Amino acid sequence: MPRSWTLKSRPTGMPQHGDFALVETGSRALNDGEVRVANRWLSVDPYMRGRMNDTKSYVAPFALGEPMQGGALGEVVESRSDAIKVGDKVQHMLGWRDEAILPANQVQKLPDLGVPDQQFLGMLGMPGMTAYWGLLDVASAKPGETVFVSAAAGAVGSTVVQVAKAKGMTVIGSAGGADKCAWVKSLGADHVIDYKGDVPLVKALGAAAPDGIDVYFDNVGGDHLDAALAQARDQARFAICGMIDAYNSGAPTQLRYLMRLIGARIRMQGFLVTPYFARAADFYADMAAMVKSGALTSQDTVHDGLDATPDAFLGLFTGGNTGKMLVRL
Numbered sequence: 001m002p003r004s005w006t007l008k009s010r011p012t013g014m015p016q017h018g019d020f021a022l023v024e025t026g027s028r029a030l031n032d033g034e035v036r037v038a039n040r041w042l043s044v045d046p047y048m049r050g051r052m053n054d055t056k057s058y059v060a061p062f063a064l065g066e067p068m069q070g071g072a073l074g075e076v077v078e079s080r081s082d083a084i085k086v087g088d089k090v091q092h093m094l095g096w097r098d099e100a101i102l103p104a105n106q107v108q109k110l111p112d113l114g115v116p117d118q119q120f121l122g123m124l125g126m127p128g129m130t131a132y133w134g135l136l137d138v139a140s141a142k143p144g145e146t147v148f149v150s151a152a153a154g155a156v157g158s159t160v161v162q163v164a165k166a167k168g169m170t171v172i173g174s175a176g177g178a179d180k181c182a183w184v185k186s187l188g189a190d191h192v193i194d195y196k197g198d199v200p201l202v203k204a205l206g207a208a209a210p211d212g213i214d215v216y217f218d219n220v221g222g223d224h225l226d227a228a229l230a231q232a233r234d235q236a237r238f239a240i241c242g243m244i245d246a247y248n249s250g251a252p253t254q255l256r257y258l259m260r261l262i263g264a265r266i267r268m269q270g271f272l273v274t275p276y277f278a279r280a281a282d283f284y285a286d287m288a289a290m291v292k293s294g295a296l297t298s299q300d301t302v303h304d305g306l307d308a309t310p311d312a313f314l315g316l317f318t319g320g321n322t323g324k325m326l327v328r329l
Contacts, residue, residue, distance in 0.1 A: 002027055004067035004097035005309055011052050014248045014317060019052070020310045025067060025097065035090075035104050036078035042095040042306075042327040043071035043121040044313040045155075049247040058272055070095035071121050079104070091120050098306050098329055113288045122324035123159050123291070123298040129283050130241060130273040131159035131217075136167070138271045139215045139239040143168030146209055148228055151219035152189065153180040155324035156241060159296070160217045161187050163287075166295040169215075172208045174201070174224060176319050183322055187297070195224070202227040202257075212236070221245040222253035229257035229266070238268040248317060299323035 001024045008021040030036060048070060051062045062068050072095035076088045081104035084090065090107040094100035110120050122128060134156075135141050147164045151157040152173025164171045165188040173189040175181045181192040191208035195201055205213070205227045212233035218225055221243025228238065245253060260266065276283070290296045301321040303312040309327050316325055 001025075002097065002099035003306060005306070006065050006067055007052060007062045008064070010054055010064070011049075011248075015049070015052060015310075015314060017310055017314075021065075022307065027099065028101065030078060030080045030101065032080050033103055033105075034080055034101055035076050035084050035107060037072075037074040037090060037092065037094075037100045037102070037107065038077045039072045039074040039095065039098055039100060039329055041073040041118045041121055042309060042329065043125075044309065044316060044325050044327065045070065045127070046242055046244045046247060046316050048313065049317075067094075068096035069093050071126060072097075072100065073110070073117055073121055074100065076107075084109070089117060091125070096309060111284055113284065113291075115288075115291060118300060118324075118326055118328075119291075119298060121326060122155050122300060123296060124284065124287055126273055127155035127324060128159050128287060129276055129280070131156045132163055132283055132287060133273065133276040133279070134239040134241050134271060135160050135163055135215070135217055137276070138269055139217065139237040141167070141169060141215045141237075144170075145214035146170045146172065146212070146233075147215040147217065148172045148174070148205065148209065148213045148231075149189075149217045149219075150174045150224040150228075151242075151244065152184045152192070153322050154219060155321075157217070157219050158184065158187060158299070158323055161189050162296045163290070165189070166290050172205065172213070174220075180319075180322055183299070202230045205231045215239070217241065219244060226253065226255045226257050229255065229260045232260060232264050232266050234264050236264060236266045238266060240268060240270040244317070301325050303327050305329065 004025045011019045084104040089110045092107040149160045153175040171189045172191045173184040174193045176196045184192045193204045216228035216238045218240045219242045222245030
């Protein structure tokens with residue numbers, strides 16, 4: 001019997017295991033134009049925390065008692081569509097479950113790029129696309145500039161680090177703990193700041209970038225954003241991807257250096273990756289070339305089994321992942 005994770009109750013602060021329930025969802029015959037997918041890989045991502053709140057946002061909240069959604073990869077095991085065949089490997093957004101039934105026009109065949117399937121949930125999927133377009137389009141980062149990346153050991157941040165280096169930029173990453181900092185350094189970062197260290201972040205960033213930063217790629221918010229404001233050069237550009245610092249508390253850290261937006265003429269822009277899906281072909285062409293050349297590498301943190309999905313998700317907020325957090329079914 002297929003099973004799915006549902007949201008049992010809306011969390012207050014950090015989600016707890018009791019907020020989730022694993023239920024049998026039953027199965028049914030396919031309608032014309034539908035496919036049945038046996039999920040093999042599931043993605044958990046920080047943005048899902050916002051969907052657990054009953055508030056208006058750029059994506060609808062999870063409905064209590066209903067199967068949750070998220071990125072997934074799987075194999076088509078039944079099809080009533082001429083466009084998608086049995087055996088096709090596809091990606092879609094009905095994760096948090098082991099079987100998905102959905103219209104064929106809501107799945108995408110995995111491109112034949114000669115990489116492991118799970119990379120299409122990471123470096124060659126939504127996180128990678130977020131990193132690529134956020135850095136190069138939203139922040140307009142250029143060769144020779146200095147880029148500061150928060151959460152540089154995460155799926156998005158680690159890709160930003162590598163794309164920036166491949167494009168000829170100086171990169172400063174921030175990560176928590178010696179092991180993660182060493183990994184980010186191994187990816188090519190010129191400087192890595194341990195935000196768990198004794199030196200205040202604003203001073204550490206000033207030491208790493210004595211002439212200031214041109215670009216800040218924000219995954220954290222809070223004191224990272226404040227430090228970037230303090231050390232930004234004139235006409236710096238900030239790509240605001242996420243603010244995981246406040247996802248559970250709901251109370252962002254006070255920004256002491258916010259007024260520098262005016263004098264330094266800083267451009268700060270929040271963005272979503274969805275408008276860039278139409279440019280997927282350009283993304284795949286450039287990223288695949290960098291992967292094949294060895295300029296980009298990836299690392300995954302993998303939890304096994306559908307039962308482990310909440311553990312994987314909660315690990316995103318406790319430093320439990322290096323690179324992309326995945327669930328393997």
